[in-house]
Amino acid sequence: MENSFFSNLKCRECGKLYPKQAIHVCDFDFGPLEAVYDYEAIRGKLTRQLIESRPQSMWRYRELLPIDGEPTVGRQVGFTPLVKADRLAKALGIRELYIKNDTVNYPTLSFKDRVVSVALSRARELGFEVVACASTGNLANSVAANAASAGLKSYVLIPADLEQGKVLGSLVYGTQVVAIHGAYDQVNRLCSEIAGKYGWGFVNVNLRPYYAEGSKTMGFEIAEQLGWRLPQHTVIPMASGSLLTKIHKAYKEFIDLGLVEKTPFSVHGAQATGCSPISTSLKRGSDLVKPVAKPQTIAKSLAIGTPADGYYAIHSMNQTGGSADDCSDEEIIEGIRLLAEHEGIFAETAGGVTVGCAKKLIASGKIPADSSAVLCITGNGLKTQEALLNQCGAPRVINPSLREFEDQIYQPDLAAAF
Amino acid sequence: MAEEKTRLWLMFPARLITRPIIWELAKKFEVVTNIRQASITDEVGLLSLSFQGERSEIKAAIAWLEEMGVKVEPVEINTIEG
Numbered sequence: 001m002e003n004s005f006f007s008n009l010k011c012r013e014c015g016k017l018y019p020k021q022a023i024h025v026c027d028f029d030f031g032p033l034e035a036v037y038d039y040e041a042i043r044g045k046l047t048r049q050l051i052e053s054r055p056q057s058m059w060r061y062r063e064l065l066p067i068d069g070e071p072t073v074g075r076q077v078g079f080t081p082l083v084k085a086d087r088l089a090k091a092l093g094i095r096e097l098y099i100k101n102d103t104v105n106y107p108t109l110s111f112k113d114r115v116v117s118v119a120l121s122r123a124r125e126l127g128f129e130v131v132a133c134a135s136t137g138n139l140a141n142s143v144a145a146n147a148a149s150a151g152l153k154s155y156v157l158i159p160a161d162l163e164q165g166k167v168l169g170s171l172v173y174g175t176q177v178v179a180i181h182g183a184y185d186q187v188n189r190l191c192s193e194i195a196g197k198y199g200w201g202f203v204n205v206n207l208r209p210y211y212a213e214g215s216k217t218m219g220f221e222i223a224e225q226l227g228w229r230l231p232q233h234t235v236i237p238m239a240s241g242s243l244l245t246k247i248h249k250a251y252k253e254f255i256d257l258g259l260v261e262k263t264p265f266s267v268h269g270a271q272a273t274g275c276s277p278i279s280t281s282l283k284r285g286s287d288l289v290k291p292v293a294k295p296q297t298i299a300k301s302l303a304i305g306t307p308a309d310g311y312y313a314i315h316s317m318n319q320t321g322g323s324a325d326d327c328s329d330e331e332i333i334e335g336i337r338l339l340a341e342h343e344g345i346f347a348e349t350a351g352g353v354t355v356g357c358a359k360k361l362i363a364s365g366k367i368p369a370d371s372s373a374v375l376c377i378t379g380n381g382l383k384t385q386e387a388l389l390n391q392c393g394a395p396r397v398i399n400p401s402l403r404e405f406e407d408q409i410y411q412p413d414l415a416a417a418f
Numbered sequence: 419m420a421e422e423k424t425r426l427w428l429m430f431p432a433r434l435i436t437r438p439i440i441w442e443l444a445k446k447f448e449v450v451t452n453i454r455q456a457s458i459t460d461e462v463g464l465l466s467l468s469f470q471g472e473r474s475e476i477k478a479a480i481a482w483l484e485e486m487g488v489k490v491e492p493v494e495i496n497t498i499e500g
Contacts, residue, residue, distance in 0.1 A: 192492030301500025
């Protein structure tokens with residue numbers, strides 16, 4: 001079926017319209033391009049009933065995703081659980097709390113599968129045979145896996161000093177992994193050059209307008225899973241800031257289309273203290289994001305010193321009455337443990353950032369204690385286990401003897417007394 | 419050698435904001451600069467522009483800017499993601 005609703009790409013700075021090709025910046029002012037839709041045509045056609053009748057994946061909102069035909073890559077991605085987190089709510093001191101749990105997103109256990117499935121479905125429509133990305137972790141894994149399942153050749157560019165464990169998570173899918181020596185800035189510019197030169201579908205460069213729209217599905221799902229209403233507060237981790245702007249866009253689209261009531265909502269951003277250019281600017285009351293030259297945090301998936309969407313993320317937070325905070329490595333680990341010990345969800349370090357910052361925002365009253373909030377947990381803790389080494393204690397070792405067990409581990413008489 | 423064109427964002431620290439860096443660059447290197455956007459406060463200067471010239475001249479101009487303390491990013495700003 002031809003999707004006639006995705007109409008153009010549009011410059012976010014000057015509003016100039018562009019055709020739906022593999023382009024990502026405006027010729028005039030170099031502003032980023034974004035997908036736009038014919039909302040008039042969608043209104044009335046896309047109903048709650050129609051969405052609910054479709055398979056439980058992110059593609060149930062396909063009228064609001066930038067592809068022309070049916071999705072061909074990642075058709076099972078998304079519709080992850082929205083978990084009512086009563087125990088964590090109590091621990092953080094808030095009336096109602098939910099976890100949007102993308103630690104179990106299919107197939108590579110992070111929210112990146114959402115953006116990659118849109119980028120690769122569009123890459124196929126545009127005729128690309130080779131797809132690529134530059135990544136230090138989750139994005140690389142997702143491009144490699146989704147490209148493999150779609151039969152596309154893929155290249156993953158990484159900094160040469162990346163840990164072996166993360167490299168393996170891409171190599172296993174048969175992708176071409178290219179490790180580049182050099183400082184971050186040089187590697188960053190080379191990736192831009194490579195993307196421009198070989199006619200590849202570079203998911204986070206020339207396919208970025210398509211890729212970024214995939215993040216909206218996290219917002220759509222939250223609203224639907226809450227019973228077709230918007231959460232009062234949403235806490236979102238920020239690397240480039242793109243996810244936060246897209247969840248904001250998703251909520252606005254649902255309001256505009258009459259799929260949810262227009263109720264007040266705030267989007268809040270979470271960063272690691274060792275790389276917090278966006279939250280620092282917001283706290284200073286500025287929308288100019290000063291780069292962080294050397295990010296230093298265990299939350300490596302958020303360690304982007306020059307966030308491309310920082311300016312737009314600040315505007316989303318300001319427009320919705322949202323706020324931002326940052327947390328230290330110790331607070332990130334505490335956040336991971338809080339989530340694991342109260343809800344049984346093991347998040348990667350970015351999840352620790354989200355929980356840690358939510359705790360601060362609730363304590364400071366920026367998220368009121370009598371309100372309701374959703375925390376966006378974007379990746380699985382099995383991917384960043386090294387961050388928790390020696391942080392969770394150790395098993396207690398005994399010999400195969402019941403007496404030792406009762407002497408050292410568990411005393412039934414004492415237990416009964418309690 | 420064929421000419422190349424590259425699109426960049428430059429970020430100037432506060433101490434360089436009043437210095438005519440782009441004029442100096444044009445005097446030193448055979449690179450055509452074409453400014454598309456600029457935003458300047460007393461704390462930071464942001465400039466988007468294109469460089470056109472021989473690859474070696476463009477690379478030398480970028481190295482000179484970085485030596486000066488200007489942060490040079492591709493037009494996408496960050497291409498490497500988590």
